[in-house]
Amino acid sequence: MSRIIIHNEKVQNVSEVIKICPFGAIEAVDNVLSINAACKMCRLCTKRFPEIFEYQESIVPQIDKSQWQGIAVVAELTEKNELHPVTLELLGKARELAAKVNQKVLAFIAGFHVESSAEELFRYGADEIVIYDDEALKYFRAEPFTAALEDFINFRQPSVVLVGGTVIGRQFAPRAAARFRTGLTADCTVLDIKENSDLEQIRPAFGGNIMAHINTPNHRPQFATVRYKIFPFPEKADSPAGIKIRRTLAPGKLASAITVEGIEPLPEEQGIEEAQVIVAAGKGIKRQEDLQMIRDLAEALHGKVAGTRCLVEAGWLNHKQQIGLSGRTVAPKLIICCGISGSVQFAAGMKGADKIIAINTDPNASIFKIAHIGIVGDIYEVIPALLEQIRKGSVR
Amino acid sequence: MKIAICIKQVPGTTAVEVDPVTGTLKRDGVESKLNPCDLYALETALRLKESCGASLTAVTMGPPQAQSILREAFMMGVDEAVLVSDRKFGGSDVLSTSYTLAQALECAGPFDLIICGRQTTDGDTAQVGSELAELLHIPHAANVIKIRSLEEKQLQATVLLPGCRMQISMQLPALIAVDESIAEPRLPSYKLKLATADRKIKLLSLKDFTDTDESHYGQSGSPTRVVRVFPPEHNTRQERWEGSGQENALRLAAFLEEGKFLQNPR
Incomplete structure (x- = not known):
């Protein structure tokens, strides 16, 4: 049985020790520490307070x-x-x-x-x-x-x-x-x-x-x-x-306990995974109708619209358009992130893109940590002006 | 007809960071919530209760604090709740979590149907449902978008596969994982909150199981080991544009033009 042994006698400040567990798995009853079922065995406690937490792994026979x-x-x-x-x-x-x-x-x-x-x-x-x-x-x-x-x-x-x-x-x-x-x-x-x-x-x-x-x-x-x-x-x-x-x-x-009773082919649609260009929207979009400028930009770039989990949860985009760990992974040539703060859960789904452009009013937004081009600005100013410029260009 | 719904308590935020210097985790706030995908599993079950008169048991594995999501399940209309908790379950990976749940469901059951959400938002593996079905020796189907009928020994459902919808019938007992398109989840009811305030949550720990061998649970029962955790890397080739909206728009248009992104690729 592998486990973490606690040397309670070495504990000096109970509340400080409890705090180090990111999962809240260290409990104190009458100042005596114990580990509850929330423990993920990440063993951070054994690294942070090696004198208190000792990891013990039982010896098991090794396979060939x-x-x-x-x-x-x-x-x-x-x-x-x-x-x-x-x-x-x-x-x-x-x-x-x-x-x-x-x-x-x-x-x-x-x-x-x-x-x-x-x-x-x-x-x-x-x-x-x-x-x-x-x-x-x-x-x-x-x-x-x-x-x-x-x-x-x-x-x-x-x-x-x-x-x-x-x-x-x-x-x-x-x-x-x-x-x-x-x-x-x-x-x-x-x-x-x-x-x-x-x-x-x-x-x-x-x-x-x-x-x-x-x-x-x-x-x-x-x-x-x-x-x-x-x-x-x-x-x-x-x-x-x-x-x-x-x-x-x-x-x-x-054999299977499942019988197939019918198959209904779905119209072929190109998912965001296949797109070469993606325009992605996040919380910076204030109203559902404002997504139109995102769609216009995507269209001008021959790309697809995608977004973050919050827009999907709001029902503004469908689940297939969600980028991130609980959505899709994309690796387009270009992605423009509009009003996206850049949670790591989102970033994990798109950081394989060749070129990442981010537009956000918050200069400290995490998206700027992974963007190749970080534009500090308001999408409500930049995107309409950009669309206008593209339109002018196509007329010329 | 007895239906079990597997639910999980997940962190209210995934805003956890690793301090690159000390290697320790920093997590702001410790509030937790019911895994959002599980709401759809609960809603599916509640509709089956209304249409077929099934009795519903919500099951969760986690620390004692996870009782709060079972209370929430009561407020939505679930009949019974089981908390599977033991410090010996700490450090469980996918296999050992599935094994623990399988033991708990055998212990609290038998169930005709087990309903899971698509995935959790903290683990994001979407694999526990499939492993659980395997360990219970029952069939399973994921991405269920519709229940067409539920009878004593058979469930008819529609599942979403790449490029098609497939109508299937499954012999019960079986496990399904539901897609979010299946139904709009209801809100917890205040009336039910009052009505279920005294309802007991059943507690199950290792000693209640058929298999009480500690080495099958927690980290000992987990074939995988976390060697270390570390912060994700950031991009290093970066530039920052801080001009006015108009300036940035012009610059961006020039960049897109130069990169030939404005031309039709076809």
């Missing part, structure tokens, strides 16, 4: 990591049976990680009639592809997809499993991780690997206000999800070639 070889990527298919670009981004990262530990890049693909997409995986660096092609996998349901992934993991014993942090990946990667009683780190933004194949995972935590460096030291495989547009799109491999293995599961294995 050499039995787990290969960096696996879970391929995701779009409704047209094409590879989702996040899969290729992950393959690029997998190739980099695999080279460091001298392991292979494996790809797992499940669906119905997936052969041509499978070939594409070689072009982006997969050394070995394992295919599950079955009508039961035609539409996404978590149980059959988990069953296929479970078979793949038992069959190939990969050390790392990378999954896209998409609507689909977020539903079956956790199921598979739980089945193997192993760790899963969601929405990683940086991945590296140690010589012993321990994955170094960095992800934003607490709304992105801090970054957490996470390991899975004694469990395999190590699951990590990564959102679309976090890693760069990779180059094609020089000489695509590899081994292709088809696996079939007994029909009962792919």
Whole structure:
């Protein structure tokens, strides 16, 4: 049992000690400290007051990591049976990680009639592809997809499993991780690997206000999800070639308690993730109708309108337009942030943009910490004048 | 029909900062609130209670202070509330949180349907629901935008997938995670606040579970370890424009022109 032991006799100022826990997990009853269920084991207390807080980890038997070889990527298919670009981004990262530990890049693909997409995986660096092609996998349901992934993991014993942090990946990667009683780190933004194949995972935590460096030291495989547009799109491999293995599961294995009764295709819409230019609005917008100038600017720049959580919660924008940790991640060529204070939760969703321009009246707004061009000014002055200028230019 | 709703208390603000010198966390204010996505899970359940007569149990895992969100659930119309709390649960990651909830739901249940919100605003992982369903050996579907019918052994729902809406029927027991488009959440009622003021919250801790092995919970039961936390990096190549609105607009127009952003890319 790992725990934090408190040496109460060393405590001098109870209220000062209680304050250091950001989660309010240190309690005092009659001046005796204890730790409650809010503890996240961040162990900051052991660093701040090492004489009072002692971290004790029990010795557990170590697993044989050499039995787990290969960096696996879970391929995701779009409704047209094409590879989702996040899969290729992950393959690029997998190739980099695999080279460091001298392991292979494996790809797992499940669906119905997936052969041509499978070939594409070689072009982006997969050394070995394992295919599950079955009508039961035609539409996404978590149980059959988990069953296929479970078979793949038992069959190939990969050390790392990378999954896209998409609507689909977020539903079956956790199921598979739980089945193997192993760790899963969601929405990683940086991945590296140690010589012993321990994955170094960095992800934003607490709304992105801090970054957490996470390991899975004694469990395999190590699951990590990564959102679309976090890693760069990779180059094609020089000489695509590899081994292709088809696996079939007994029909009962792919059974599901969910029956698909109907599919209704939705009109194709380009999401903010695909946009090259984004004009984003925040709390600086005072009235819903004022969003019109944001829309006008987006239109002039052939871009998309997006915004912060507060505008979505106000019902002025829809959820698909929200940038941030609880919304979408974007990496456009240009983003203009209008009246956005720049919470880290928002910044985490857009700091991959090539050029960030921010307009805000508050010279100390956090958005200026990440903006390439910080314009201290009122959006109600700058944007109408800018639109006027653009209009003049187009007349000329 | 018994329905459980998994809810969580989250910080009222995510304004936590790391002091780059000392490496300690600074958090302004400690007020907490009900995770906003969970309001939609509660609303979904309340509508099922009204249409099918289901009984509702709100379940949360957290410190004793998390009782306040269970009181809020009472004020919205939930019948029972369970607080899952034990200091041995401290430091739980996704797996160990899901395992603890699975044990608690088995202990407080059985439930025919478990409803979760899309994600929490503090962890932002959106993964506990899926792991919980796995550990309970029941099917699950996320992004549920509509409940079409609920019967004794079956739920018909519509889920949102990339590029399509899918109509499904699920055998119960099952778990669903609902999208915010499913229903507009109601406000807590003052009448219900008064009516439920004396209602007891059920407390569950490790000793109440079927599996009481401490090594399966909290940090011991967590395969992942936080190595360290640190502040995010800031951009270093920056310029600041402090002229008048008109000056800035002209400068920006010139910048956009030069970068060819005003031309149609197609």
